[in-house]
Amino acid sequence: MQADLSTRQLRAFLSLARHRSFTRAAAECHLSQPAFSDLIRVLEETLGARCCANSTVCSAT
Numbered sequence: 001m002q003a004d005l006s007t008r009q010l011r012a013f014l015s016l017a018r019h020r021s022f023t024r025a026a027a028e029c030h031l032s033q034p035a036f037s038d039l040i041r042v043l044e045e046t047l048g049a050r051c052c053a054n055s056t057v058c059s060a061t
Helices: 007-019 022-028 033-047
Strands: none
Touching (some): 007 033
C-alpha cells in the first residue's frame, strides 16, 4: 500500500515532532491550530497510524 503524502503534511509532522506542541508547530507552519490539527488528522488517516500520544502535547515516534 502506497501512502500519498504531501510536502505540507511532512513539514507539519516534522514541526510537530520538533516542538511537541500543536500550538507552536501550527505557528511555525503559519496555520491556525484547528487547520493544523486537521492536517495532522488527515496525515494519520493516510498512514493508518497515530502520530501523537495525545491531542495537546506530542510525543511523536
